[in-house]
Amino acid sequence: MEKKLESAHRFLAQEIGRTPRVAMITGTGLNAVTEALEVDARIPYAAIPHFPVSTTDGHRGTLAVGTFAGKRLIALEGRFHLYEGYSAAEIALPIRVMRLLGVTHLFISSAAGGLNPRFNPGDLMLITDHINLTGKSPLTGPNLETLGPRFPDLTKAYAPDLQRLASAAALEERMELQKGVYAAVHGPHLETPSETRYLRLIGGDAVGMSTVMETIAAVHCGLKVLAIAVIANVNRPDLMEEISLDDVITRANQASPRLARLWGRIMNLTEEGPF
Incomplete structure (x- = not known):
């Protein structure tokens, strides 16, 4: 694994040059979030040594570097999932x-199904914590001591200071920002009514198939994480409605401009900060 990391690192260091401090991941149907990016370079994942390749519709599958809201940013346009057959590692x-390149902050966007009955489709939810129900961890196997400790603490996996910044940004934008716990499942199948009821019972406010592997890996290697999910639909176990990937992509696309505005405001509120 260390040789793969170093190979990808060397390639990107040559392609990118000066590395931004912030990396952003966009999820299903959320490519529009990075349309405001003034792109200096865009590299297909397939061209990067040992990088996975996105196979899910709605994921562009490119790494872009440029300026967003006046700040330099690396954007991972599309992500990878356990259900695609990729390992957590x-x-x-x-x-x-990204950490080897010098990134210090990870911004995560994703689409999710709402579990909290107070949510509505199209809402933005600030992720305050997660429940990992995948049975997987990216830290399984030998620990990469050069990146982080064997047993990283996840008490504050989603950085509280960045959460406060996001709340302040939403207030300035006069934008409602829900808060909640993200329950991660393996997928790719969607949840049954009984599973939905269980997820809500154990404290989940939204459910999805991404975000958590990335967050655990980021915390392990010392990155500060801020994550916001677009609520694509709301699952009410006694009134379950069928939803397709096309529906998720459509609703995520509709919410993308608001999400991009919010990310831009968050970046603008950090004039004296690390970005």
Whole structure:
């Protein structure tokens, strides 16, 4: 794994030059979030040594470098999932490469199904914590001591200071920002009514198939994480409605301009900060 990381790191260091401090991941149907990026370079994942390749519709599958809201940014346009057949370690590889490049902050966007009955489709939810129900961890196997400790603490996996910044940004934008716990499942099948009821019972406010592997890997190697999910639909176990990937992509696309505005405001509120 270390040789793969170093190979990808060397390639990107040559292609990118000066590395931004912030990396952003966009999820299903959220490519529009990076349309405001003034792109200096865009590299297909397939061209990067040992990088996974996105196979899910709605994921562009490119790494872009440019300026967003006046700040330099690396954007991972599309992500990787356990249900695609990738291991947790493979999903973590791009995060670890970002750390080797000098990134210090990871911004995560994703689409999710709402579990909280107070939510509505199209809402934005600030992720305050997660429940990992995948049975997987990117830290399984030998620990990469050069990146982080064997047993990283996840008490504050989603950085509280960045959460406060996001709340302040939403207030300035006069934008409602929900808060909640993200329950991660393996997928790719969607949840049954009984599973939905269980997820809500154990404290989940939204459910999805991404984000958590990336967050665990990021915390392990010392990155500060801020994550916001677009609520594509709301699952009410007694009134379950069928939803397709096309529906998720459509609703995520509709929410993308608001999400991009919010990310831009967050970046603008850090004039004196690390970005």
